[in-house]
Amino acid sequence: xxxxxxxxxxxxxxxxxxxxxxxxxxxxxxxxxxxxxxxxxxxxxxxxxxxxxxxxxxxxxxxxxxxxxxxxxxxxxxxxxxxxxxxxxxxxxxxxxxxxxxxxxxxxxxxxxxxxxxxxxxxxxxxxxxxxxxxxxxxxxxxxxxxxxxxxxxxxxxxxxxxxxxxxxxxxxxxxxxxxxxxxxxxxxxxxxxxxxxxxxxxxxxxxxxxxxxxxxxxxxxxxxxxxxxxxxxxxxxxxxxxxxxxxxxxx
Amino acid sequence: xxxxxxxxxxxxxxxxxxxxxxxxxxxxxxxxxxxxxxxxxxxxxxxxxxxxxxxxxxxxxxxxxxxxxxxxxxxxxxxxxxxxxxxxxxxxxxxxxxxxxxxx
Numbered sequence: 409x410x411x412x413x414x415x416x417x418x419x420x421x422x423x424x425x426x427x428x429x430x431x432x433x434x435x436x437x438x439x440x441x442x443x444x445x446x447x448x449x450x451x452x453x454x455x456x457x458x459x460x461x462x463x464x465x466x467x468x469x470x471x472x473x474x475x476x477x478x479x480x481x482x483x484x485x486x487x488x489x490x491x492x493x494x495x496x497x498x499x500x501x502x503x504x505x506x507x508x509x510x511x512x513x514x515x516x517x518x519x520x521x522x523x524x525x526x527x528x529x530x531x532x533x534x535x536x537x538x539x540x541x542x543x544x545x546x547x548x549x550x551x552x553x554x555x556x557x558x559x560x561x562x563x564x565x566x567x568x569x570x571x572x573x574x575x576x577x578x579x580x581x582x583x584x585x586x587x588x589x590x591x592x593x594x595x596x597x598x599x600x601x602x603x604x605x606x607x608x609x610x611x612x613x614x615x616x617x618x619x620x621x622x623x624x625x626x627x628x629x630x631x632x633x634x635x636x637x638x639x640x641x642x643x644x645x646x647x648x649x650x651x652x653x654x655x656x657x658x659x660x
Numbered sequence: 661x662x663x664x665x666x667x668x669x670x671x672x673x674x675x676x677x678x679x680x681x682x683x684x685x686x687x688x689x690x691x692x693x694x695x696x697x698x699x700x701x702x703x704x705x706x707x708x709x710x711x712x713x714x715x716x717x718x719x720x721x722x723x724x725x726x727x728x729x730x731x732x733x734x735x736x737x738x739x740x741x742x743x744x745x746x747x748x749x750x751x752x753x754x755x756x757x758x759x760x761x762x763x764x
Contacts, residue, residue: 488700488702550701550702550726551702552702578684579682579683579684580682580683580684581683581684581702581704582683582684582686582687582704582707582708583687583704583707585702585703585704
């Protein structure tokens with residue numbers, strides 16, 4: 409990807425978990441997470457915990473002091489057990505989506521001994537809350553309903569790690585439903601787009617991005633997306649996903 | 661047992677059964693004429709049932725098909741049936757019945 413005049417490269421990790429995800433390490437508090445992201449040379453991280461956006465704020469506050477941008481998001485587990493990333497333009501939409509999800513989440517209490525701790529921590533890494541429901545359960549919403557809810561709130565909808573046999577949309581649903589409005593597809597670092605498109609030719613119509621899906625600090629930035637944008641803003645990211653106005657992205 | 665949709669196809673010859681909730685697995689391994697036991701209600705279920713020429717879909721635990729899935733089931737004449745039983749029980753009963761009627 410050749411850098412155009414008036415454009416800059418921005419390196420981003422589009423999928424990572426914090427200490428709020430039961431499977432995420434307790435070392436993934438805002439301070440440590442941001443430090444590792446900066447050390448990995450990232451300009452932006454997307455915070456995407458399982459079915460909750462409640463850790464985004466404190467990560468964003470810590471990150472802004474370090475010149476790191478944070479895209480607020482969630483990794484939703486749909487009724488079909490399909491994992492989907494959702495990104496939102498601001499905390500307002502994120503909070504609305506978070507409330508919707510928590511209401512639709514199965515009423516199964518988390519057992520920290522079995523699934524791990526799920527804690528909301530503040531900027532100083534003090535625990536401020538621990539949601540009662542197990543966040544890795546599925547919500548009682550189909551993938552189409554989730555897509556529509558995300559778009560109603562002005563967010564971006566991206567099926568996660570579509571190449572993965574566990575919780576990837578192709579494994580769960582056989583193929584991507586033609587009417588599902590995906591703003592992009594996420595592919596894990598274990599696959600490349602060319603091979604995937606050869607296997608499933610209809611995927612050539614989609615744009616792709618990548619995140620590390622890190623659950624531990626050392627994995628942050630292991631797999632990411634390099635954006636070419638005029639500036640690092642929500643609008644510019646949307647343009648890159650659409651492939652308009654010379655805004656682009658490539659997988660790392 | 662409830663017949664939700666696709667009733668035109670109810671006289672289809674049944675050759676066996678397949679139980680799975682992973683649609684990619686059904687796409688790869690189910691065979692023509694089988695009934696498919698699942699709790700998935702997404703429209704893609706019908707696309708795959710039709711592609712694989714399955715005799716019927718049986719939804720367990722009281723689930724019904726999504727509206728667009730029921731519509732496609734009607735259009736293609738692939739019945740969607742439903743039961744309040746759990747998959748384990750439904751599969752067991754069908755297995756016994758298929759043996760008895762020498763389908764298997």
